[in-house]
Structure formats: C-alpha cells, structure tokens
Amino acid sequence: MFSYEMPSKIVFGKGSVNGLGAAADAFSADKVLVFSGGASAEASGVLQEVERALVGRKIRVFRGIRPDPEISSLDAGLKLCREFAPGMVVSAGGGSVIDYGKAVAAISSSGEDAGDVFRKKRLDRPGTIPFVAIPTTFGTSSEITPYAVMTDKASGIKITLADGSMFPARAYIDPSFTLSMPNPLVAASCCDLLSHAVEAYWNRNATPVTDCLAIEAVKRFMSCYEDVCGTPPVPGARERICVAGMFAGMAFSNTRTTASHSISYPLTVGFGIPHGVACMLTLGEMLLFNSKEGSGKIRVLCNVMGCPGPEEAREKITRIMTGLGVKTRLSEYGITLGDIEYVLDRGFTPERMLNNPVHVSRDDLRSILERIF
Numbered sequence: 001m002f003s004y005e006m007p008s009k010i011v012f013g014k015g016s017v018n019g020l021g022a023a024a025d026a027f028s029a030d031k032v033l034v035f036s037g038g039a040s041a042e043a044s045g046v047l048q049e050v051e052r053a054l055v056g057r058k059i060r061v062f063r064g065i066r067p068d069p070e071i072s073s074l075d076a077g078l079k080l081c082r083e084f085a086p087g088m089v090v091s092a093g094g095g096s097v098i099d100y101g102k103a104v105a106a107i108s109s110s111g112e113d114a115g116d117v118f119r120k121k122r123l124d125r126p127g128t129i130p131f132v133a134i135p136t137t138f139g140t141s142s143e144i145t146p147y148a149v150m151t152d153k154a155s156g157i158k159i160t161l162a163d164g165s166m167f168p169a170r171a172y173i174d175p176s177f178t179l180s181m182p183n184p185l186v187a188a189s190c191c192d193l194l195s196h197a198v199e200a201y202w203n204r205n206a207t208p209v210t211d212c213l214a215i216e217a218v219k220r221f222m223s224c225y226e227d228v229c230g231t232p233p234v235p236g237a238r239e240r241i242c243v244a245g246m247f248a249g250m251a252f253s254n255t256r257t258t259a260s261h262s263i264s265y266p267l268t269v270g271f272g273i274p275h276g277v278a279c280m281l282t283l284g285e286m287l288l289f290n291s292k293e294g295s296g297k298i299r300v301l302c303n304v305m306g307c308p309g310p311e312e313a314r315e316k317i318t319r320i321m322t323g324l325g326v327k328t329r330l331s332e333y334g335i336t337l338g339d340i341e342y343v344l345d346r347g348f349t350p351e352r353m354l355n356n357p358v359h360v361s362r363d364d365l366r367s368i369l370e371r372i373f
Contacts, residue, residue, distance in 0.1 A: 033090070088130045
C-alpha cells in the first residue's frame with residue numbers, strides 16, 4: 001500500500017505568471033501580499049510581471065528576504081500579513097523567499113508564534129491563506145513541496161516545518177526568470193536538484209510513483225546540466241533543467257530527504273557553504289555507502305548516470321561538482337577535522353537518517369565526513 005499527494009496546480013512555461021489574476025479571482029483575493037528577495041527580483045523582472053498580472057487589486061510587496069532566513073525574521077512578515085489580511089500570499093524568488101512566504105501564509109492564519117511553531121515542528125491548525133509560488137531559481141523545488149526551512153542561528157541548525165496544508169495552491173514556473181541567476185547560484189542549484197532526486201530515489205519512503213519521478217529527474221539532469229552553466233546558457237537548457245527540478249520536487253515532496261541533506265544544514269549555518277553544495281558534498285560517499293542495500297536501486301542509479309558501478313558513480317559526482325566550479329573537500333571551506341563533531345552534533349538527525357535505505361550510524365557519518373575532508 002502507498003499514497004501520493006500533489007495538490008499544487010503547476011503551470012509551466014514563459015508567460016505562465018499571467019494566470020496570477022485568474023488565481024486571485026478563484027480565491028476571491030482583492031488584496032495580495034507579495035514576498036520577494038533583493039536585487040535578484042528586480043533583475044529577473046518577476047515583480048513587474050506579478051504587478052501587471054494583478055492590476056486592479058490592492059498589492060503590498062515585502063522586499064529584501066535574504067538567503068537562509070532566520071526564524072526571527074518571520075515576525076516582520078507575520079505582522080504585515082496579519083495587519084493587511086490578504087486573500088492570497090505570493091512569493092516571487094528563490095527557495096528562501098518561497099519558504100518564507102509559505103511559512104507566513106501558514107502561521108499567520110493559525111495565530112501562532114513563528115518560533116513556537118518551528119521549535120515544535122508542527123502547526124496546531126492548518127494554514128488557510130492560499131499561497132502561490134513563482135520561482136526565479138531552479139533546484140530547491142520549494143514551489144511544489146509542503147516544507148519551509150528556516151535557520152535557528154542560536155543553535156546553529158536549520159529547522160524544517162512540514163505540513164500537508166503548506167503545499168502551494170499554485171506554482172507558476174517560468175524558466176526565463178532563471179536567466180539572471182549568477183553562475184555560483186546556478187552551480188549550487190544544480191547540486192541541490194541532483195541531491196533531491198537521488199535522495200528521493202533511494203529513500204525508505206519511496207513509492208512506485210516517486211521512483212518514476214526521481215529517476216526521470218536524474219536522467220534529465222544528466223542530459224542538460226552542462227548546458228545550463230554557459231554564459232549565456234545553451235538555448236532551451238533552462239527549460240530542461242526546470243523540468244528536471246519539477247520532477248525532483250514532485251518526488252521528494254512525498255519522501256522527504258535523507259542523510260546528505262541532514263548533514264548539510266550545519267555546513268551551511270556554521271560555515272557558509274551554499275545549501276545545494278553542502279548536500280552534494282556527501283552525496284557520492286553516501287551512494288557508495290548505500291550500495292549495500294539489496295533492492296538494486298543503486299545499480300539502476302549508476303546505469304542512469306552512465307557508470308558501471310557505485311565507485312565510478314561516486315567519482316562522477318565529484319567530476320560534476322568540479323565541472324560546475326564547486327570545491328569538493330571540507331578543508332577547502334575552512335573546516336578542520338575538529339569541526340566534524342560540531343557538524344555531527346547538529347546534522348545527525350534521527351528522522352532523516354531513518355529515511356536512508358541502509359542504517360547509518362553517527363560513526364558511519366563521521367567516517368564519510370573524514371573521507372571528504
């Protein structure tokens with residue numbers, strides 16, 4: 001027995017944001033609260049298109065959401081949302097902007113405090129404000145998942161809030177908005193996308209549906225990632241990578257992630273390593289470690305990656321990172337051997353480790369971190 005849930009309506013392609021007005025009509029939203037990042041929102045042109053699609057409605061725009069936002073930063077967004085009382089909340093930006101708006105839409109209507117919600121990792125009451133996501137990056141897939149990830153600087157960890165009510169009501173995916181992404185962000189997004197797809201595929205929570213989506217995401221990624229990073233990118237490459245990201249999101253929205261994502265959070269919070277890169281740093285070693293699982297999935301994964309076995313697949317992952325211009329060793333990010341215990345203390349989360357297809361202990365993960373040191 002298995003189940004699969006994807007209540008988000010996905011509209012893909014150039015000009016898809018034009019449907020935002022119809023969405024506001026469907027939700028009887030005369031007032032719309034829009035969240036965005038900084039200069040990137042202007043560079044992509046997304047805000048102008050959002051405002052054009054919502055002409056005739058009262059719009060408030062909350063700008064300046066930074067990458068990896070802290071939980072405490074939600075207070076300002078919640079205050080505005082509760083005062084403005086919008087009929088719809090829209091996030092136009094990268095994964096952090098989407099997570100921020102998603103959390104505000106959910107928590108605002110519940111009447112709870114953001115810190116309390118994230119500490120207990122649950123909503124006592126489902127959010128009721130319709131939320132719409134318009135990504136300007138690829139790879140996070142936050143626009144079609146029920147998760148919001150926020151940073152708790154005091155404890156040096158990231159906390160994931162997950163609730164079925166947090167699936168965006170609409171996702172407008174226009175690949176043209178990703179053309180203004182700087183190359184380092186493109187590289188980190190590629191890493192995040194592949195990590196999501198691979199971790200969904202070997203996940204203990206995987207189903208026949210998520211397997212199809214995840215392995216298709218890997219196939220599509222392998223066929224186009226090299227074309228995405230050019231300046232300008234190869235024509236059509238961003239469309240192809242955005243489809244791969246969509247499939248990856250549709251997979252891990254139901255499986256969640258595993259050890260590589262778990263251990264990535266302190267690498268990002270404590271050492272400033274971009275999230276996607278932090279995930280992919282351990283992905284090759286985890287693939288080799290998980291080759292002990294008996295279902296044959298790792299063999300399938302190796303075949304899709306064009307590799308005869310897990311050793312070669314591990315090396316290919318390293319080559320992909322190098323080709324993207326990404327450093328592959330912990331020491332290259334200023335991490336010392338003494339820091340590994342800090343990373344384990346904050347990144348060895350039992351709930352994510354249980355998703356892994358092979359039992360992984362703290363000692364196992366320590367060995368993996370030492371091998372990539």
